[in-house]
Amino acid sequence: MGIRGRSAKALCTSWLAGLALLALAQTASAASSLPKKQGTAPRPGPAVLYEPLAISPELTNAPRSGWTAKPILISGASAYRKGEFLYQGYVYDDHGAKEATDPSNPMHSPGGDSSGGDLFSAPDGTYDYPSGPGYDENAANLIELRVKPFSRLTAFRVTFNTLEDPNLIATAIAIGGTEGVSHPFPFGANVSAPAQYFLTIHGTTAVLTDAVSGNPVPGPAPSVSVDLERHQITVKVLHSEWNPGSSTVRLAAAAGLWDAANGRYLLPGAERSETKGGGGGEAPNPPAFYDVAFRFNAQEPVPGTPSPSTTSDPAWWRESAQSKALASGDISQFHAEVDFEKLLGKINDDMPGGPTGVPQSGVFDRISASHFSPGQGADYATGGCGSSAGCIGAMRGQLLPYAIYVPSGSAPASGYGLTLLLHSLSANYNQFEGSRNQSEFGNRGAGSIVITPSGRGPDGWYYDHAGADTFEVWADVAAHYHLNPSFTDIAGYSMGGYGTYKFSTQFPDLFAKAQPTVGPPALGIWSPPAEPTGGLRSLTQRMLASVRNVPFLIWDEETDELVPITGVREQVKRFDELGYRYEFDEFHAGDHLTLAINDEYGPAAEFLGTDTVQPNPTHVSYAYNPTMDFAADGTAAGHAYWLYALSLRNGSGTAPLGSADVRSEGFGVGDAPASETQAGAGALTGGQIPAIPFTSQTKTWGAAPQAPKHNALDIAATNISAMTIDAKRAKVSCQATLNVTTDGPLTVTLADCPGAKGETVTQSFG
Numbered sequence: 001m002g003i004r005g006r007s008a009k010a011l012c013t014s015w016l017a018g019l020a021l022l023a024l025a026q027t028a029s030a031a032s033s034l035p036k037k038q039g040t041a042p043r044p045g046p047a048v049l050y051e052p053l054a055i056s057p058e059l060t061n062a063p064r065s066g067w068t069a070k071p072i073l074i075s076g077a078s079a080y081r082k083g084e085f086l087y088q089g090y091v092y093d094d095h096g097a098k099e100a101t102d103p104s105n106p107m108h109s110p111g112g113d114s115s116g117g118d119l120f121s122a123p124d125g126t127y128d129y130p131s132g133p134g135y136d137e138n139a140a141n142l143i144e145l146r147v148k149p150f151s152r153l154t155a156f157r158v159t160f161n162t163l164e165d166p167n168l169i170a171t172a173i174a175i176g177g178t179e180g181v182s183h184p185f186p187f188g189a190n191v192s193a194p195a196q197y198f199l200t201i202h203g204t205t206a207v208l209t210d211a212v213s214g215n216p217v218p219g220p221a222p223s224v225s226v227d228l229e230r231h232q233i234t235v236k237v238l239h240s241e242w243n244p245g246s247s248t249v250r251l252a253a254a255a256g257l258w259d260a261a262n263g264r265y266l267l268p269g270a271e272r273s274e275t276k277g278g279g280g281g282e283a284p285n286p287p288a289f290y291d292v293a294f295r296f297n298a299q300e301p302v303p304g305t306p307s308p309s310t311t312s313d314p315a316w317w318r319e320s321a322q323s324k325a326l327a328s329g330d331i332s333q334f335h336a337e338v339d340f341e342k343l344l345g346k347i348n349d350d351m352p353g354g355p356t357g358v359p360q361s362g363v364f365d366r367i368s369a370s371h372f373s374p375g376q377g378a379d380y381a382t383g384g385c386g387s388s389a390g391c392i393g394a395m396r397g398q399l400l401p402y403a404i405y406v407p408s409g410s411a412p413a414s415g416y417g418l419t420l421l422l423h424s425l426s427a428n429y430n431q432f433e434g435s436r437n438q439s440e441f442g443n444r445g446a447g448s449i450v451i452t453p454s455g456r457g458p459d460g461w462y463y464d465h466a467g468a469d470t471f472e473v474w475a476d477v478a479a480h481y482h483l484n485p486s487f488t489d490i491a492g493y494s495m496g497g498y499g500t501y502k503f504s505t506q507f508p509d510l511f512a513k514a515q516p517t518v519g520p521p522a523l524g525i526w527s528p529p530a531e532p533t534g535g536l537r538s539l540t541q542r543m544l545a546s547v548r549n550v551p552f553l554i555w556d557e558e559t560d561e562l563v564p565i566t567g568v569r570e571q572v573k574r575f576d577e578l579g580y581r582y583e584f585d586e587f588h589a590g591d592h593l594t595l596a597i598n599d600e601y602g603p604a605a606e607f608l609g610t611d612t613v614q615p616n617p618t619h620v621s622y623a624y625n626p627t628m629d630f631a632a633d634g635t636a637a638g639h640a641y642w643l644y645a646l647s648l649r650n651g652s653g654t655a656p657l658g659s660a661d662v663r664s665e666g667f668g669v670g671d672a673p674a675s676e677t678q679a680g681a682g683a684l685t686g687g688q689i690p691a692i693p694f695t696s697q698t699k700t701w702g703a704a705p706q707a708p709k710h711n712a713l714d715i716a717a718t719n720i721s722a723m724t725i726d727a728k729r730a731k732v733s734c735q736a737t738l739n740v741t742t743d744g745p746l747t748v749t750l751a752d753c754p755g756a757k758g759e760t761v762t763q764s765f766g
Contacts, residue, residue, distance in 0.1 A: 053479055074297075074359060078351070087336060092401065097326035102278030106137070128278050135377075171233065183211040186207075190267070360406070363433050370469065393466050415483045431493070453473040496516075498521070514553075518592055520563045554571075588692075598689045615641065616642060649746075716742070
């Protein structure tokens with residue numbers, strides 16, 4: 001595919017070659033859970049969906065390092081694997097204590113645009129980073145901690161999401177201690193926890209301190225090695241200094257910034273500068289830590305159904321409990337009890353479903369590796385998107401988080417369904433975590449896994465890297481869970497509703513049904529007759545012909561202040577003109593957030609149901625908008641079902657578009673008759689608001705009539721210069737009659753002709 005990724009230097013490193021077999025195994029696992037290739041047409045969706053999973057160095061073990069266990073890849077979980085104890089942290093949760101918000105925090109206005117800020121993804125912690133080099137707005141994000149006993153020492157390995165300069169950060173590990181008896185972490189951390197010893201690591205220096213006396217433990221200092229490529233710091237403590245034996249040892253850990261000039265932690269001030277973080281308020285000695293380890297999935301609140309605390313005590317980044325514990329100055333609640341007898345016996349135990357183990361069902365956050373890594377950490381200061389021309393995103397690292405809901409009970413033999421639930425503008429991947437929107441979509445039929453990708457930040461609008469992330473996450477889920485690839489639906493709220501329109505019109509053969517809620521038809525605001533603020537090229541109304549075989553349920557608010565109802569009604573008008581299946585429910589009480597606050601999606605879940613994708617429909621229509629292609633990301637479109645290799649005759653201008661409509665007479669079935677447009681009314685009940693009235697507009701299809709089978713294709717094309725049709729899937733031969741209507745020169749190729757393997761026939765028209 002040739003997608004762009006990490007630098008050539010990174011691609012040539014030893015870790016990639018050493019993990020080739022792992023990539024092959026993951027690819028084989030995903031193959032049965034992703035849509036299959038049929039005939040000569042490309043597989044449904046973009047090419048990046050079928051790439052082998054990317055391998056991030058942060059998730060690998062250096063050769064001959066002694067570390068061999070595979071990472072957990074589920075945040076807030078721990079496990080015993082191959083003689084190692086592992087804890088997997090959260091990505092981008094490093095927001096420190098809840099003190100006082102820094103008004104200059106760039107998360108509020110990514111790239112200087114407050115419309116894409118953190119209004120619905122604000123952290124509960126208030127810390128931000130110095131603006132100087134090396135911090136990358138993410139320097140103290142501890143994403144994994146490992147412990148392993150060796151014959152003469154105990155090794156600890158800490159992995160960071162970002163690691164440019166190890167001298168800028170410090171990690172503290174509290175070893176042992178008695179529950180209820182806390183001691184202050186040394187070097188001015190301003191935080192306490194139970195401990196017998198404190199192990200402090202900064203740069204290539206480590207100090208083992210007696211927790212009671214505060215003095216360094218006599219004897220050789222622990223050794224430190226830094227692997228910048230893998231963002232890993234390994235510390236080895238000789239058994240002569242501390243020997244856990246086969247006991248069970250209490251561990252706690254946290255990370256912050258280091259003030260090398262003064263040999264202590266660097267504390268945040270009220271506002272950030274080039275050399276000092278902000279968000280510490282007016283406290284003279286705020287807590288030093290940005291990120292605390294051993295916070296398990298059950299300990300950190302999820303956003304859930306919106307309530308007054310949703311914005312006052314936000315849990316979007318799964319760090320609400322962390323922020324409050326740090327503000328209190330005591331992190332005793334976050335710790336692990338590590339059984340060294342298990343480690344010495346090399347007992348493998350994921351503690352599945354346990355309070356500190358690996359979750360098997362319910363809501364949690366997973367970590368995936370992207371094929372793209374435009375930098376380290378985050379860049380909210382200049383990383384705003386909000387453009388159809390491209391989006392790198394605020395999240396710059398290769399590791400990205402996503403939210404997942406796995407229904408409880410046994411996995412269905414045929415595989416889980418998959419529901420893409422895309423997040424809103426100014427929100428993040430945990431927007432729906434713990435909500436009824438998420439669980440009602442998941443608990444239908446035999447069960448559907450629900451995923452919400454990060455989109456690399458709050459304002460990507462599902463373009464470029466922000467769009468590719470959706471399909472990389474899909475591939476990651478397919479590699480770890482058995483999916484039924486034909487039981488797939490797409491939905492989203494606000495910007496996620498736009499993503500629903502965008503992806504379903506680009507890649508209609510991926511989805512059985514679609515359900516946008518308060519989704520704008522174009523990027524930004526569309527108030528006809530004016531063009532959308534995001535440009536005509538972003539307007540999905542021009543592309544709705546593509547969703548002939550994808551029924552829609554559309555929910556919008558009449559008085560929505562952010563998504564004008566005039567544009568939505570034009571979108572619905574186009575559905576109606578096309579004679580496609582849809583239901584449009586226009587709600588008449590509330591604003592843009594009302595349906596989110598209400599959090600009742602039972603009727604939407606019932607609409608999505610358990611229908612599956614029909615891979616070979618009788619009639620294929622497709623509108624091709626090449627401005628939405630990002631070929632270097634592997635997200636180019638231009639194909640659907642058995643129609644592919646579409647080329648525009650005229651691709652000039654800012655908003656080129658071509659359309660093709662092909663009906664096969666080889667199925668012996670005509671088009672299903674569309675009903676008259678039906679009007680109705682009702683009220684949405686069962687949520688936090690007693691009843692929300694709506695009026696509805698609906699069009700359905702009757703049964704498709706039988707028709708004589710003919711070896712013929714009826715083709716209509718506008719601004720298309722070439723197309724290819726898989727003849728076998730379209731149930732015609734290479735001698736098929738082509739009834740063509742075109743507005744200019746058109747080349748039609750029939751490929752994979754029945755009874756003539758490899759034969760292709762090309763004809764020209766116009």
